[in-house]
Amino acid sequence: MSTTTTAPKKVVEEKATTKPTTSISGSVAVLEAFLAEGVDTIFGYPGGAIMPIYDALYDYQDKLKHILVRHEQGGIHAAQGYARTSGRVGVVFATSGPGATNLVTGLADAMIDSTPVVAITGQVFAHLLGTDAFQETDVINITTPVTKWNYQVTDATEIPAVLAKAFYIAKSGRPGPVLIDITKNAQLQKFDYAGYEKCDHVRSYRAKPNVRKEYIEEAAQLINSAEKPFVLFGQGVILGKAENEFRKFIEKSGIPAAATILGLSALTTDHPLHVGMLGMHGNYGPNVLTNECDVLIAVGMRFDDRVTGRLDKYAKQAKVVHLDIDPAEIDKNVKATVPVWGDCKETLPLLTELVESKVYPQWLQRFRDHQQQEEEACIHAELNPTTEQMTMGEVIKTLNELTKGDAVIVTDVGQHQMVACRYAKFTQSKSNVTSGGLGTMGFALPAAIGAKFGAPERTVVAIIGDGGFQMTLQELGTIMQCGIQVKILILNNQFLGMVRQWQQLFHDRRYSFVDITSPDFVQLAKAYHIEGASISERTGLEGALKKMLEHDGSYLLEVMVGKENNVFPMVPQGCSVAEIRLK
């Protein structure tokens, strides 16, 4: 590679300013940026390299709420939960070195699930960069693959413009995590501050591609000529705040619609055109009929392999209309017949205008018939078990009855996640918070804390496995200290259930290191002054859930469920969606 002669560009272009200035530190500039961006809550953990920012925060406590987490991973998951329920940017602080590396899992999670987060990390003094200084780590290079954008600040004068850019990039277009690494000297440095200007344009970055009318027209034609059209919707609908536009589109066109796991709650569960969930443990009809429909309309989803199963046998008969804000998603996995680039908030109404008002009673009946088969083969037994031990499904069903679908459901990763997402009812958007793309065990407890801060008026229920809970249970300390109300529902099958299921089905029941013992969760909660109970009898289920929900404060309820229950239906790995197994 040849070297260049010009110096790299700084984010701030030096410009003559006539505005009056005040002298402030880089640290204060960070907090002023937060205020200007409407940040009200910061999740974080202090340390040497970020001490000047924490020192400045001492004087901002009346304007900025800081939640001291117990681990930086918890901090970023909380920021993610906050972003997912509030629709705003989540913010997290961490110190250099280990503080920053502890953020990596959360950054990767936010990256793959398109969650807007701004992470601020402290860094050693600029003159120590590259010297293996105490707690120095190359955060920028470690986090490059898991951030939408990252930047290291070594000069305080850059801070206002860099933070403006960070917030703009995190939340615009397809959202994602941004990390800003600030050296300690820049945090301490005083400079002439001329106020904060929000960013609404970065010349090398197009938040969203221009909408092309030709494609809207082509898409409408295709949809209007379809006999068996099928809509798949993802989180793009929620991120684009296009829930109404989406509902109007399917209601006018009369097309049945199925959700990806992250698309759940964009459309109320009981909507007559909502035919269920896609994916490996999704519903029978949506999976099977994907390979029968004639036009597949994908809205704000990315054809993840957990949705498509075997790609070369996926919807080969169908013409595909793909609506997405990210041009790189078009044709990435599934070839689009008509690519509708753009923000679905803009493209959906244009499409709705051109589609004919229709109904597809026979086609919709096909979904109902499959639903009936699934009901008989697995749903009924899961929700109304005659076994002695409880099932995860009946717990979710009872929870639905009590919350009426109004709660925010935060799930961890594993069987309980799949069961909760299959059976939970949602009456409003931004109600399903889960780690979809990365599948991060340990996500739920801290994410639930953030989810509650993001939607303080709502009930937040964290549904977690006995395994995943033990990955981030230290965040009980955060709950204790900040007094937030989170309902923790542990579905304890005494196994790393999802892995055990695979070992049973695909590895001849050779249960290799999936037998996990747990502490007394209720005692553990008690140590953190959190009330709790544990039940193993069906008769106590409704009462226990009710107590959990009605309790004034956080509450931990452990429900002992069948040890070796499996989640069905299931598309086995390497199979097509049409080969989904009911048992």
Added chain:
Amino acid sequence: MSKQEFTLTVYTENQIGLLNRIAIIFSRRKINIESLNTSSTEVEGIHRFTIVIHETEEVVKKLSRQIEKQVEVLRAYYNNNEEIVWQEMAMYKVPTDEIAEKVKVERLLRQYGARAVVIRKDYTIFEATGHREETDKLISVLEPYGLLEFVRSGRVAIIKATRGFHEKLKEFEKRQPGEEVVENEFLNRKDEVFSM
């Protein structure tokens, strides 16, 4: 689709760390970069990466979209060898006494368009510019004369059908982009230049 040589031309801001951001798009997918060159462009502050890889067009198209998605990348084009004019530069170090004695060398060098850049008592450095096969051939030609050292630069390439970046940049700087900004490959299929 079969693999062939493609040249990616990437216009970027001049930002630290961007090389890594672009490089990991290839390494993450276990794709080898055959050659990589960065340079300034005719537009002040805009940099240009020229990257050569051996892949199918489908993969290259996806890669260029992933590259263009990076915040500090303005544009990524990909072209096959018919669509570009390209050169690589190579240098060869040979013992001076060896070649001084053998007149044949001079003729060979002339034949390959090479020229001497340094002549010292102990060694002479030749330079040649051309396509890989040409600079490669000169290695085998010079080997019998005790070739001491060889090095070759990355490819630099110019797309036959573009008219520079000035006009495009003006579009990028607008807050309300015109139709041109995000080109759509379905519309531009007939064009010689593929983009996005």
